[in-house]
Amino acid sequence: MNCSECDAKINIPDDAAVGELVSCPECGADFEIAKKDGSNVELKPAESVGEDWGE
Amino acid sequence: MSKICIVFDRLRLEEKMLQEQASKMGHDTIVVDAKTSQISTESKKGDIDFGDVVLERCVSYFRGLHFTACLEFLDVPVINKYDVADKCGNKLVTSLLLKKHGVPTPKTYFAFSSEEAANLINKVGFPIVIKPVIGSWGRGILPLRDKDTTEAIIEMRDIADGSHDRIYYLQEVINRPPRDIRAITVGNQVIAAMYRKSQGDFKTNIALGGDPEICEITKEMEDICIKASGAVGGGILGIDLMEDEKRGLVIHEVNNTVEFKGLARVAKKNIPQEMINFALNHVRK
Incomplete structure (x- = not known):
């Protein structure tokens, strides 16, 4: 899986689940795992932290 | 055996821990991403599988609050209830309720315009803590120790012009x-x-x-x-x-x-x- 921002390789851990975040090790862009079916993974850009985020 | 549903918008360690624990206890679990869910006034309880009970775990306060309202509309048991989320999400409301119920809480002062906030700070004196009425993780919270900083903060709040920026929540320093x-x-x-x-x-x-x-x-x-x-x-x-x-x-x-x-x-x-x-x-x- 390559980063849509900088094309670097992003490693997705085997136990990663839909909804989890992964970061590009090179440019730092955050992505959310949108779909995961075995080794087929779909990423989408993660939401940025909102004003109402937190507890 | 029951089915526990975790409603989330970002799957953090906490949500995974809850899921793992429920499985260990022999229960089924289901996770529902609030961001990819659709609910309407025509929706019925069985349209989406929310299990026997929902733990609402959205990191976005407003998303979680409004999703909870929808769950309650569908008669899905949810923790916490909308009313609780609503009260806890607003620091002004929480402070009032704590005081009303005899819970020891810091003295807290409220003003509803920038001019009156300045007057209030002048009356109560420095230092005093300013907090946004809605927000978490300590964002926007800072101790005001002098007039110059206070004026700058109030000015910034005026410029920001968010729906809650003119509600001033000021608290004694403990x-x-x-x-x-x-x-x-x-x-x-x-x-x-x-x-x-x-x-x-x-x-x-x-x-x-x-x-x-x-x-x-x-x-x-x-x-x-x-x-x-x-x-x-x-x-x-x-x-x-x-x-x-x-x-x-x-x-x-x-x-x-x-x-x-x-x-x-x-x-x-x-x-x-x-x-x-x-x-x-x-x-x-």
């Missing part, structure tokens, strides 16, 4: 050790508490890197935490306390979607297990 206490209440029980030490600055939030250390649950702490929980309507809550040098423990915040990964590292009780048992007992009643 003379305390450089730490606060986070307690987790589940129903009528305080299940764990920890000290959150500051990293040399004013704030103590774990989200900001505060260092967790287990805190003994005293009778005083238990009593006021349970009272605070009752004041907002109960459920699963994160209660923030400070040790006032003169008054003892005071509660300054009650959090609706409690984060517990820091506390889980040091707590004696199994926090996810307590939360799941509470959720199941809630539907069995």
